[in-house]
Amino acid sequence: MVNRRRDRVLLALVALLLVAGCSSATTDGEPAPAEPTGLEVTSTTVPLEDPSRPTVDFEGNQLQASRTLETTIWYPADGDGPYPLVVFSHGYLASPEAYEELLSRWASAGIVVAAPRFPLSAEGTEEIRADVVQQPADVSFVLDQVLELSRTQDSDIAGLVDEERLAAAGHSLGALTTALLRSEGDLDDRFDAALVLAGGELTYLVPELGPVPAQPFAQTGRPLLFVHGGQDDAIPLEQGAELYGRAPDPKAFIEVPDADHSRAYDDASSPTWPVVAEATTDYLLWALDIDPEGLALMRSAVDGSGTAELVDDRLG
Numbered sequence: 001m002v003n004r005r006r007d008r009v010l011l012a013l014v015a016l017l018l019v020a021g022c023s024s025a026t027t028d029g030e031p032a033p034a035e036p037t038g039l040e041v042t043s044t045t046v047p048l049e050d051p052s053r054p055t056v057d058f059e060g061n062q063l064q065a066s067r068t069l070e071t072t073i074w075y076p077a078d079g080d081g082p083y084p085l086v087v088f089s090h091g092y093l094a095s096p097e098a099y100e101e102l103l104s105r106w107a108s109a110g111i112v113v114a115a116p117r118f119p120l121s122a123e124g125t126e127e128i129r130a131d132v133v134q135q136p137a138d139v140s141f142v143l144d145q146v147l148e149l150s151r152t153q154d155s156d157i158a159g160l161v162d163e164e165r166l167a168a169a170g171h172s173l174g175a176l177t178t179a180l181l182r183s184e185g186d187l188d189d190r191f192d193a194a195l196v197l198a199g200g201e202l203t204y205l206v207p208e209l210g211p212v213p214a215q216p217f218a219q220t221g222r223p224l225l226f227v228h229g230g231q232d233d234a235i236p237l238e239q240g241a242e243l244y245g246r247a248p249d250p251k252a253f254i255e256v257p258d259a260d261h262s263r264a265y266d267d268a269s270s271p272t273w274p275v276v277a278e279a280t281t282d283y284l285l286w287a288l289d290i291d292p293e294g295l296a297l298m299r300s301a302v303d304g305s306g307t308a309e310l311v312d313d314r315l316g
Helices: 012-017 096-108 129-151 173-181 237-246 273-287 294-305
Strands: 041-050 062-064 067-076 083-089 112-116 161-171 193-197 224-229 251-256 309-313
Touching: 041 096, 041 129, 067 096, 067 129, 083 096, 083 129, 083 173, 096 112, 096 273, 112 129, 129 161, 129 173, 161 173, 161 273, 173 193, 193 237, 193 273, 224 237, 224 273, 237 251, 251 273, 273 294, 294 309
Parallel strands: 083 112, 083 161, 161 193, 193 224, 224 251
Antiparallel strands: 041 067, 067 112, 251 309
16 A cells, blocks of 8 residues: 555543542552553555546536545554444544544544544635535445445555444534435445544535535434534524424433533543543544443543533434
């Protein structure tokens, strides 16, 4: 594979999120050994190209004959696979690497995370927000290709993906992409769960499209988790609540009152990042059948955080 990037890191940030025993003591006064802090994580970047669809601008002019979707994949470097897969969609003028700390956190819990770089909404592109209507098909294509890589003997992720446990997640414009994947017009019913971070309605995020009717959500019976910041001045909390209100059960909504639009998701130094990282990880552990206690852990993480609130919970 060309343009491969592998950077093996043992995530120190995980230690801040998982309970470690290094400060406790045994009954005889000796320090207790530190508990495991998660799996070691590595990554690779693969150039994926969908020749079946062109890349076009807002006026419909062809910019490229295909859709190029360079995709970074974070995955456990140790432990026993295969692992569930999450396909993550970045926000407007962002990149997969901007979310490396969060996506690595998920991977350290035993998940393969694939994050494509969208051809017209990523940092350094033509900056065409309206291309979001093409992004659900991009995600489905990336899912196809990552599953094929897992079936390929000499690939970096050979045998690592469990094809029966799949989730879609995204932030901002990528959150809308994820919501569209659960809507009737763009439904990819291979995904068992979805995670919508700071999302909003299409007409708000892409006003240049005009008054586009909202696509109804499909009644899949599969869980959705929404997370939104109370101080989000890019996509207001009300937008996230409106999108959530249209979504079918089972679902839940976490509000982070002091979180802005991005730092809770892409900056581990933010005081609101830990609860988002822990709650989303716990949710994925539960939704992807890694840990049946994940839902209880998510609720406990939010309730005990002091920085977030589970304002609606219909996950069962």
